Amino acid sequence: MDGLSHETARSPRPLLVVDGVSKHFGALAAVDNLSFEVMPGEVLGIGGPNGAGKTTLFDVITGLDRASSGRVLFAGHDITRAGPERICHAGIARTFQLNAGFDTLSVRENIEVAAIYGHVAPVFPGFRIRPVIRRRVDAALELSGLAGRAATPAGELAVLERKLLMVATAIVTQPRLLMLDEPVGGLTQAEMDAFVAMLARIRGEGMAIILIEHVMRFLVSLADRVLIMHHGERIYEGRPDDLANDRRVVDVYLGDGAADLIRAALDPGVVP
Amino acid sequence: MEVIVQVIASGLTLGAMYAVAAVGLALVYGALGMLNIAHGAILTFGGYAAFYVITSLGLPMVAGVAAAVAAGALLGLAIYVVLVHGMLSAPAFETNIFIATFGIGMALENVVLKLFGAYPAAQPLALDGAVAVFDVFIPVRNIAILVAGVLLMVATAWLLTRTQTGNAIRATAQNRAAAELMGVRVRWIYAQVLAISGALAGVSGIMVSSLTNLSPTMGGDPMLKAFIVCVVAGLGNVYGAMIAAIALGLVEATAQYLLGVRFGLATLLVLVILTLIWRPHGLFGRTQVQRL
Numbered sequence: 393m394d395g396l397s398h399e400t401a402r403s404p405r406p407l408l409v410v411d412g413v414s415k416h417f418g419a420l421a422a423v424d425n426l427s428f429e430v431m432p433g434e435v436l437g438i439g440g441p442n443g444a445g446k447t448t449l450f451d452v453i454t455g456l457d458r459a460s461s462g463r464v465l466f467a468g469h470d471i472t473r474a475g476p477e478r479i480c481h482a483g484i485a486r487t488f489q490l491n492a493g494f495d496t497l498s499v500r501e502n503i504e505v506a507a508i509y510g511h512v513a514p515v516f517p518g519f520r521i522r523p524v525i526r527r528r529v530d531a532a533l534e535l536s537g538l539a540g541r542a543a544t545p546a547g548e549l550a551v552l553e554r555k556l557l558m559v560a561t562a563i564v565t566q567p568r569l570l571m572l573d574e575p576v577g578g579l580t581q582a583e584m585d586a587f588v589a590m591l592a593r594i595r596g597e598g599m600a601i602i603l604i605e606h607v608m609r610f611l612v613s614l615a616d617r618v619l620i621m622h623h624g625e626r627i628y629e630g631r632p633d634d635l636a637n638d639r640r641v642v643d644v645y646l647g648d649g650a651a652d653l654i655r656a657a658l659d660p661g662v663v664p
Numbered sequence: 665m666e667v668i669v670q671v672i673a674s675g676l677t678l679g680a681m682y683a684v685a686a687v688g689l690a691l692v693y694g695a696l697g698m699l700n701i702a703h704g705a706i707l708t709f710g711g712y713a714a715f716y717v718i719t720s721l722g723l724p725m726v727a728g729v730a731a732a733v734a735a736g737a738l739l740g741l742a743i744y745v746v747l748v749h750g751m752l753s754a755p756a757f758e759t760n761i762f763i764a765t766f767g768i769g770m771a772l773e774n775v776v777l778k779l780f781g782a783y784p785a786a787q788p789l790a791l792d793g794a795v796a797v798f799d800v801f802i803p804v805r806n807i808a809i810l811v812a813g814v815l816l817m818v819a820t821a822w823l824l825t826r827t828q829t830g831n832a833i834r835a836t837a838q839n840r841a842a843a844e845l846m847g848v849r850v851r852w853i854y855a856q857v858l859a860i861s862g863a864l865a866g867v868s869g870i871m872v873s874s875l876t877n878l879s880p881t882m883g884g885d886p887m888l889k890a891f892i893v894c895v896v897a898g899l900g901n902v903y904g905a906m907i908a909a910i911a912l913g914l915v916e917a918t919a920q921y922l923l924g925v926r927f928g929l930a931t932l933l934v935l936v937i938l939t940l941i942w943r944p945h946g947l948f949g950r951t952q953v954q955r956l
Binding site: 454455456475476477480481485486488492493494495496497501502504505506508509510511561565 | 828831834835838839841842843844845846849850
């Protein structure tokens with residue numbers, strides 16, 4: 393937390409500004425006039441019931457979908473109408489809920505595609521991989537713990553490895569903002585712990601992170617700030633430790649049982 | 665023995681020819697989900713480009729090959745710029761582009777008709793002579809077609825699996841959104857795929873016309889055969905198309921020998937029907953389409 397406040401003090405301008413963004417599908421407002429900011433190096437957790445508009449929000453920020461209204465600013469530049477590859481080059485990387493690897497490419501090749509094209513896409517890439525790219529791919533393999541699986545086709549990976557691969561392909565583009573969509577959904581407790589350890593290392597490099605997650609224990613243990621969405625609107629934004637005390641969040645999303653668990657997880661007297 | 669050698673030689677020649685045409689078709693379908701009906705017309709253009717450069721301009725054969733490759737690649741690029749670029753983000757792309765390329769194909773065919781006339785012409789880019797294999801004389805041009813076909817297959821496979829562009833093409837084919845989010849400019853990738861496919865069609869135009877003749881409608885038959893190959897292999901499956909092309913070439917040559925020439929195409933169509941009944945996603949296709 394000290395590192396964060398230091399970082400914030402040094403560069404007080406927010407990295408990402410979501411300003412009154414709405415996304416309508418016909419009469420349905422998947423995201424409804426939502427505004428928030430993310431500071432450099434900050435970790436923002438986004439939760440909320442299914443259909444709350446979390447993934448749609450990610451799609452709008454990363455350029456896969458166009459906002460119906462509102463603006464998205466990244467590092468001071470308006471990226472509301474930019475295409476996904478330009479937003480990637482600007483410094484935002486994301487992962488998906490489901491596997492988004494390229495099945496017939498090896499783990500290394502998957503990461504290479506992101507490394508070669510993700511920073512500044514070459515028009516005619518050379519045939520040989522440049523040493524600087526190779527080093528970055530090696531570093532991403534190391535960080536994600538996939539170094540031993542580099543030659544394996546992505547289609548043969550297990551669930552955890554696929555999720556790690558998505559993170560590796562995201563971080564190898566050297567983003568300033570990493571967006572993770574349900575990174576630990578479907579993982580076992582031990583796998584989740586491995587994931588938390590990896591994210592801690594990524595955070596150490598100063599990347600801002602936005603993560604969507606239903607696993608509240610994971611969300612509150614990583615996030616500096618939590619935003620809960622419901623029907624496309626914000627119903628809570630604030631510190632993770634107050635989350636379980638917010639009546640509306642408990643009613644529409646958590647339920648009393650989960651709220652107790654979160655309190656227990658955040659209580660320093662109880663080892664989670 | 666002589667008959668077997670003859671049938672195999674003829675089958676491999678047909679197969680290599682189909683393979684070059686089919687791989688271009690499969691590549692575009694695999695990468696964009698686009699069935700390029702104009703592929704046959706591009707092939708015709710390639711054949712005529714070589715003819716024009718060699719016969720009318722009097723340039724050497726190498727220039728003829730280069731002209732066919734360039735004409736095919738440029739037409740592929742033109743199809744991207746004129747049609748694909750604008751239609752890509754519109755709904756029902758796969759259906760619309762199918763109809764649009766059908767129209768472009770007809771237009772191109774008539775351009776050839778206008779430029780070169782309806783009379784068939786001989787392809788000057790053809791090798792003469794024959795080689796004896798087990799007392800069977802096999803024309804050198806058939807061997808050249810086989811060798812060129814194999815070389816182009818190897819080159820395509822190398823491009824797709826061993827180069828950075830190839831990895832980006834495969835990545836885009838498998839998950840466009842994820843590739844875009846990794847910074848791949850997918851539209852540029854699509855343009856490149858169409859150019860590569862066009863270049864393959866251009867060479868295939870030389871192959872086809874060196875065995876028969878140049879005519880404005882010469883693209884129709886190889887286009888149909890390439891489509892059959894792609895359906896049997898599983899649409900969009902490039903490696904499957906390579907194998908299926910050779911296999912179908914051998915089947916067609918065998919059927920032509922055993923049943924008569926006119927039953928060659930009929931046999932292929934029966935195979936397509938059987939494939940669609942028992943393996944609707946093609947011999948090498950999966951229920952979940954595995955592209956490239």
